Amino acid sequence: MEVLTSPKHIAIIGRPNVGKSTLLNRLVGRRVAIVQDQEGVTRDWQIYDAKLQDLSLRIVDTPGLGLEGPDFLEKVQAFFPRILKAVDGVLFMTDGKSGWDDRDLKIAKWLHKQGIPVIFVANKCEKEDLYREYSFYNLGFGAPLEISALHGLGLYDLSQSIKQLPLRPKETLTGPCQNVEFRLIVLGRPNVGKSTFINFCLGYERLLAGPEAGITRDSVEVPLTWKGRKIALVDTAGLRKKARVYESVEKMSCQASLHSLMFGQVVLLLIDCTQGLEKQDLTILEKVFQEGRGIVIGLNKWDQVEDQEGFYRSIKRCLANGVKGGQHIPLVPLSALTGRGVSGLWDAIFHIYDSWCYRISTGRLNKWLQEKLQAHPPVLLRGRPIRPKYISQIKARPPTFTLFGNQVSDLPDHYIRYLLNGLVSDFNLQGTSPRLLCRETKNPYHTKVN
Incomplete structure (x- = not known):
């Protein structure tokens, strides 16, 4: 446990689609989280440094509570107790336009038991007195603050409420990546093991991972220290062919993944050995070469390959014939689930970064x-x-x-x-x-x- 004097740590909590990520983008000053008018867009919790009036804040954006769906949502909801131990207060956000429902009531009852300061906020209050049509007093936090995260209304009153929150002893969360040596962007098609690889490197389940494809949507950046070197790991959404991308959320996820590529130094392209090398992998490699980034290919699920020597040769041949310079891309077999080959992969990543920065006389x-x-x-x-x-x-x-x-x-x-x-x-x-x-x-x- 430690006591932090500044900035204040605030978690935004609420049911899905009440505007939590919209408020995060407003406070950070740029679009760091995907926003769409549908439930369940945010999957992983994220933490960012933000400014509100004259306040310096550290904001934790969280997935919506109360969404019924796949089993992986239970994993992220189980992480909320740790988040509450690492913040000074909670912004409990509800929808001032549609009113509260049973999910808000369950979240309110849960928050009352946590013993943490709560600021009750009603979002989407662009019209005056709109929220008064609903009896928000039933939630037990009094009258909510009226704000509009989309239009920036009511933020002064919100800043005054946050100023009144006392600093309290709290645990630490992995915050924004600062003073790192380089950024490693983990790219690949959906469900190739990107989040599983990062979770193994961190030593705990920081990111949602599972057998379902398309779990990751936002690009999530987490700090890591490996063999004394500080790195920022960036998990990205799976990249599919453009012709197969129909939903707007997936389009924005793909754009966020490619945007992350612009700010990285080394790229790890993971390939599922049970599926082999596909044309989409070669398309991703061409984008990496265009940006001039260091590149290493990880052959994930290597333990499931029967003819490993023949498979390795076929991958090398396809790379040499499919993309310029493909014969020089390092290939590292690994298993992100068991950790086999991960240490050798990091040796290759560090070597590539050092060579990428090296100058020859x-x-x-x-x-x-x-x-x-x-x-x-x-x-x-x-x-x-x-x-x-x-x-x-x-x-x-x-x-x-x-x-x-x-x-x-x-x-x-x-x-x-x-x-x-x-x-x-x-x-x-x-x-x-x-x-x-x-x-x-x-x-x-x-x-x-x-």
């Missing part, structure tokens, strides 16, 4: 270039030789190289691939999405007149 590169040119000279262009002169690395993250020389922009694609493959194999840049640019040197006598 110009002297080493030019010595390497001369060896490659002697081993395999470029083809002639209109009877004249193409003469690469020197090469240098202009940036890292991802490793980007520039080749200078006469007419190097006319080098054929197969020769560019020859040089790129040589860079990857000779400088150990597997899984780093390296890039090679060509720039022609200027002729100093081109503008002179005889």
Whole structure:
């Protein structure tokens, strides 16, 4: 237990579809949670730093209580007691437009037994005196604060109520990821074991996981320390083919997954070995290469493969034929459920990140270039030789190289691939999405007149 002086920790609790995630987005100042006019959109609890007037807050967004559905909802509801031990107070939110129902009454009775300060809030009160049509006093918290999370109404009164909450000793939750070395984005098709992998690494069930496909909807970021290195793990929704995505919630989930890719450094693409490599996996890999992120492929459920050597060779062959540079992507067999191979996977992830950030000296590169040119000279262009002169690395993250020389922009694609493959194999840049640019040197006598 510890006492925190700032910021105040607040959990937003209520039945489904009362506007909890909308209020979270309003307080954080950007869209961090998916919002849709249907029940059960939020599945995992999330914690974010937020501002309300002059208050610094740490807000915990929670799934709706009282939703009848699959068994995995019982898992997240079982986590609520721990959330209440880690906050200074609760925003109990109800719907001021439709009124309260039996689920609100059950939540109210449960909160009365917890002994925690509660701020009772009626959301969707855009119209004056609308909520007074319903007897909210039956819930036992008095008159609710009238707010509109969508339009930002009533937030001043809410801030005054939060100021009056006393700080109390509380447990700690895994908060927003700060001061991390890099972000690992876990991508893949639905139900390949992304959440199960993260839960194993954390050592407890932080994320919802189960045999049903499509459990994860929001992109959830959690901190992890592995072998002394601080990393942010980002769990994402499963990516299916666009033609198979019909529901708007799934479309927003896919957009959130791709948006997370923009802010990560290394990507772990998980593949279900019981299903094999599909075209959608190659499409995801192409997006990763376009963004220039480090990439490693985890072959999950490896213990269920009978011919492991043949399966491994087939995956390597499909990657080499299906995507440019696919033959250089590291493959790591593992079982996210039992933890077999997870330690080796992290060794590969750290190696890829270090190589992704590494800079090679110009002297080493030019010595390497001369060896490659002697081993395999470029083809002639209109009877004249193409003469690469020197090469240098202009940036890292991802490793980007520039080749200078006469007419190097006319080098054929197969020769560019020859040089790129040589860079990857000779400088150990597997899984780093390296890039090679060509720039022609200027002729100093081109503008002179005889």
